[in-house]
Amino acid sequence: AQSVTQLDSHVSVSEGTPVLLRCNYSSSYSPSLFWYVQHPNKGLQLLLKYTSAATLVKGINGFEAEFKKSETSFHLTKPSAHMSDAAEYFCVVSDGAAGGGNKLTFGTGTQLKVEL
């Protein structure tokens, strides 16, 4: 079984300040982990993914995430927030083929607000 916990349902930052969106996971296998972003009235876009290579993963738009197995965490960060980063972010875990075929389990989402 696999699960994802996003520790904050809402995060508010000022433009130009760092962003931290927290995610903890649980998996019976060696997981793959993803962050997706959903802008208002849009579909989901892949930000980045971890698939057992480098533990620090760089994604699009300046985002990155670090896989920490000892802490079962995969937090998403960005050094400097931009107004266009305001969106909902989903942390996602996959057990891959070992878990029964690439099924994704989504966290409940973190709404990021960026203020001037």
Place this chain on the structure above:
Amino acid sequence: DADVTQTPRNRITKTGKRIMLECSQTKGHDRMYWYRQDPGLGLRLIYYSFDVKDINKGEISDGYSVSRQAQAKFSLSLESAIPNQTALYFCATSGGSQETQYFGPGTRLLVL
């Protein structure tokens, strides 16, 4: 992602009506998925298909059915819609052993 399209984008229907949501993809992927999104719950898997002859129930399949008409098309049906099926529905695709899923723009469904 323009490679995954969903129709309709918005739909209002009444309790008891049958409704079909359609998904098409031009990515050449063999795997397709249907999710629903509810506020505060993230996305939950309804059905998934690994190829035309392989259909599987997801986490919340009750009240839904699917049809994989071709590799590129995967339809979701609500046989008798009820108000708690009001949600945002997403189709997604993935290719072979790749775990990354690519999502359509979503269909917003309101059941009165």
